[in-house]
Amino acid sequence: MKDYDVVVIGAGLGGISAASSLAKAGKKVLLLEKHNVPGGYATSFNRGRFEFEIALHELSGLGDANNRGPVWRILNDYGVLPKVEFVRIPDLYRSVMPGADVTVPIGRQNFEDALCKAFPKEAEGIKKFSATMFNFADEAIKANRVGMKAVMEDPSKFPTLMANYGRTLSDVLNPLVSDEKARAVISATCGYYLQPPSKCSFLIFALGTASYLKFGCYHVKGTSQAMSQAFIDTVEENGGHVWLNNGAKRILVSNGKIRGVIAEDGTKIACQRVICNANPLTTSLDLIGKENMPDWYLKRLGKWTAGGSTFNVYLGLDCTCQSLGFKNHENFVSIGPDLDWQHESMRHDISFKPYGAAVTAYNIADADFSPPGTGVVVLCVIAYAEPWLKLSPPGYAEAKSKLADKLITLAEGIAPGLREHIEVMETATPLTNIRYTGNPGGSIIGFDENFQGAGNVHLPNRGPIEGLYFANAWVNIGGGFETCIVSGYMAASDAMKDMEQGKTDVAVMEKMKSQLSKEAEGATEVKDNFFAQTSKTMAKLHPNRITLKVKEIIAETPSTKTLRMVSADGALPYFRAGQYINLFVKIGGVLTSRPYSISSAPDKPYYDITVRRMEPGFVSHYLLDKVKPGDVFESTGPNGSFYYEPVIDPSNLVFLAGGSGITPFISVIRDITQKKQPVNIHLLYGSRSYQDIIFEDELKKLTAKHKNIKVDYIISEPPKGWSGLCGLMDARMISSLVKSVKGKKFFLCGPAQMHFLCEDALTKLGAAPRNIRREAYGPPADITLEPGWPGLSPSKEFKVVEERSGRTLKAKAGEPLMISLERARLVVPAVCRSGECTACRTRLLKGKVFAPSRVHRRWIDEQSNYIHPCMSYPLEDLHIRI
Missing domain, CATH: 3.10.20.30 (Beta-grasp domain)
Structure with missing residues (x-):
């Protein structure tokens, strides 16, 4: 059993902040993370030639060397600051709605001047509100420093805080500003806290907005993933250990004290202190076990609800953001000023017409955010998991596309022609957030109550068991990059204080118990099956692994067979036609895997995996020669973005297939013809020899039955007497068959040499990058x-x-x-x-x-x-x- 002073579970911002603090102080610390990258919501992902920021809109609390914010001080103390380049964003945001278009700049005076200029009749109220907000924020920070006891002993020193504590933003703003549009512009950042003005805590809003206006707002060069990596490097440089792809399986508790952790790979780690970046619900029910948690804490967890999430549309553009009219990094676009109605419509439904969205144009602040001549825009709205969890798997995919379509239309209000320049589109729902973070409801802010006007009490960093601490959005003030970094700093400070004392102060624990017990009055314990329904739904939509059994083996050509696979333990996950699974096989004691496109249509109760013999073909030879009906395999769930997306794809599609590259295309053709979608498909199928053509009989029947399907075969080594097309899929061949590239989307799947040839040909013919979609292909033969x-x-x-x-x-x-x-x-x-x-x-x-x-x-x-x-x-x- 390995020994550490502290084990940190989870490499979200709170976890990596805590681990950095501990390592910098010379503590022996181990950081466990189940994902392959650190950061939690402070991460990025790639699609094609684009890298997308997962969640960060604007970083608050940073400042610079001459105006140091709390985040600057913490990062500098850790040694993280020199490793990261921060990009200053010139303005806080632009708010656009019918009758109002206001850019809100940085700085208190600039803030007041811009709003008073836009709404001159409200100038007096705007200035009073600004003064109230800044005074309140200053007094709240001071109160946090001296403690509430000192505040109550002399409340006269905190007049604004005492007068407005416990009030919502609307409570404070509405009596001072009567114009609905002015209120909406001022309240625009309520979306960051996932609350409408009538529910958003004025405390949270004032602290957040004052921080932005005082210290400025920033982005991270290389996305927030660069900042997360800087934390990891700091931990390791100071002697800490980081295990990625290896989360925590269990926290060991004995006699009310932390004794150790069991990692997912079975490694046992001895420690007396654990800092959990994982949320307290997962920690209590899954990692520690309800039987080891005090009932007063479980009741306190049961009293509050998980906060909201988001629906995001990530767009990679084949033009610059500026060319579409973007001038600001952050843009709040809405069709009216009623932010409360907008929030409620999203809570229970997903078929609504979006009332507003945050439209973030990342290249405005950072010209190098994406490749030259391109741009990245992300559309974001508040969303809740509940309505998404009720959808069937096919309904889930359809709902994502429909909502994305509506949001693109909304964004075109400030960026005309946006849709025509989308090269890459990806969506993320609250269920996506659940999948990658494990947060109940896919929450990005912790508990919903953290940001509500009545939510003036919060869970502390300390857990109810000696040696347990939390560093995340679920404790202290709630979610956000700044608050989570601070949360990690506070958790590490508590842990190190206890280490210096050799134990946890009993009085501190008793005080926490008393406070949380009082807050939990009338509540029931969080239930054992809290995650049951969510887990069941997630297993259908986003399974990590599935078990497949070979039902039938179908001979296709002399070198190709189809393995028809059914689920060995339940229904198969839904997939979009064109996606693949990664099939794991064990050959001679060696565990390896290969990705195979699913060639069957999504509505079938089986997956068809069509395998062609490859030389030397370690895996293909095994699958073709050794596998028999009844054999069982494990695979990933369906993956990939090589599918027809009606939101951004035209109705005229050209499929360029080479050899076994036909497999995703036959799935799409089967799906489109079965659904009778109004889509025209022209398949150009290249094969070395005629006898290697896969699915020829079926393709003949499909073309005879469906006028919207056309197939041309191109044989590179034709036999004698062959009267069909022969040669390579070069520019001349493609041009002779498709005539014009205008209004068409080209999909490529085949060997490496074919990709090079076809991409070059299509570029010469004038096809725009956005109209060429390539399936990923593996290592080249040579x-x-x-x-x-x-x-x-x-x-x-x-x-x-x-x-x-x-x-x-x-x-x-x-x-x-x-x-x-x-x-x-x-x-x-x-x-x-x-x-x-x-x-x-x-x-x-x-x-x-x-x-x-x-x-x-x-x-x-x-x-x-x-x-x-x-x-x-x-x-x-x-x-x-x-």
Whole structure:
């Protein structure tokens, strides 16, 4: 059993802040994180050539060396500040609605001047409100420093605080400002706290807005993932340990005290203190167990509800944000001033017409946020998990597209033509947040009550068990980047104070018990099955693993078979036609995997996996020669974004398939014809020989029955007497078949050489990048043919040392590092095996690798030497950390 002073569970902002503080103080700290990247909501993801910010709109509380905010001070104290480049955002926000278009600048005087200019009749009330807000914020900060006892002993020193404590934003604003539009402009950032003005705590609003106006607002160069990585580097540089892809399975408790942690991989860690970045509900019910938690704490948890979440639409554009008319980083767009109605409509329904949204144009503050000539825009509205949890899997996919479509239309109110420039679109719902954070309801703010006017009490950092602390949005003042960083700092401070004393102060624990017991009066304990229904729904929509059984094997061609697979333990998860699963196989004791597109239509009770023999074909030979009906396999759930998206795709589609690259296309064709969608499909199917054409009979029947389906076969090595098309899918061939590229979307799936050829051809023909969608494809048959290969012999071997396990292995230059790791029985998380999903993200501590240019990494991963072993080839001896 390994020993640590403190184990931090979860690498969200609160967790990495706490771990940084502890490591900087010389404590022996271990940080456990189930995900492959740190940060929680402070992370990013890649789609195609774009990297998207998950959640950060504007960072508050930073300031600079001449105007230091609380976040600046903490980051500087940790040593994180020098590692991160912060980008100052010129204005706080722009608020646009019928009859009002106001840009709110930074600085108190600028704030007042801009609002008074926009609403001159309300000038007196605006100035009074501003004075009240700033005075209240100053007094609240002072009160927090001296303690409430001192405040009550001399309340005359806190007049604004005492007069407005416990009031909502509307309570304070409405008597001073009567114009509804002026109120809406001032209240625009209520969305950050997921409350309408009538429920939003004035305390929270005043502290947040005053912080923005006083210290300015910032973004992070390289997205917030760069800041999260800086925290991790700080922890490790100061002797702390970080285990990614390995969360906590259980917190060990004995006699009311923390005794240790069991990691997901079974490792037992001895410690007397645990700081949980995980929410207190998950911690209490799943990690510790209800039987080990005091009833007064469980009742307190049962008294409050999980806060709201968001629905986000991430857009990668083939033009700059400026060219669409964006001038501001943060834009609040609405069709009217009634923010309360807007909030309530989102709580119970998902079919509403969006009343307003935050539209964030990231390239305005950071011109280099995306590749030259492109832009990134994210649309965000408040959302709640409950209505999404009620949807069927097909209904869930449809609802996402419909709401995204409405939000794009809304955003076009300030960015005309936005839709015509979307190259990449991804959506995220409250269920997405549940999937990646485990937060009840997908909450981004902790408890709903944290930000309500009556929510003037909060859970403390300390837990009810000696040695347990919390660092997250669920304690103290609630959610947000600034508050979570501060929460981690406070949790670490509490833990270190107890360590210095050798125990937790009994009086402190008794005071907490008394306070929380009082707050829990009338409540019932949180139930054992609190997560049951959510977990059941999530397993249908976003399963991590599924178990499949081979029901039937269908011969397609001399070199191809279809494995028809059914669920071995329940219904199969829904997928969108064109998606894939990653199938795990164990061959000769070696566990490996390969991604396969699902060739059946989504409405079938089975997955068809069509496998073509590849040379040397380690996995394909096994699947074709050894597998029989009844065999059981494990796979990931469906993944990928290679599908028809009616929100941004035209109705004329051209599919360019090569060899077994037909598999996602046959699924889409089957789906579209079954649903009778008004979509025209022209399939250009390239094959080496005629006998290798897969699904030929079915394609003939489909084209005969459906006028909107057309198929052309192109044979590269035609037999004698072949009268059809022959050659390669070059510009001349494509042009002769599709005539014009205008108004068409091209989908590519096939071997590497075909991708190079077709992409070059389509570019020459004038197809815009947004109208070319490529399926990710894995390692090339011959890496030495890739542009940029340094000329090394593919058979040359190098030594690879994996730090965490201490294992040493051999790896060949000519094969992906992942294969060598799997051969050595070292498990690396894998989903796409093509350098797209980043699931296999691994740190390269020493040495050099080669990766094809099509492999996209996060900006900070490039700076910090993280690689994708699935598409990385060793060029010298390596030292890595999985």
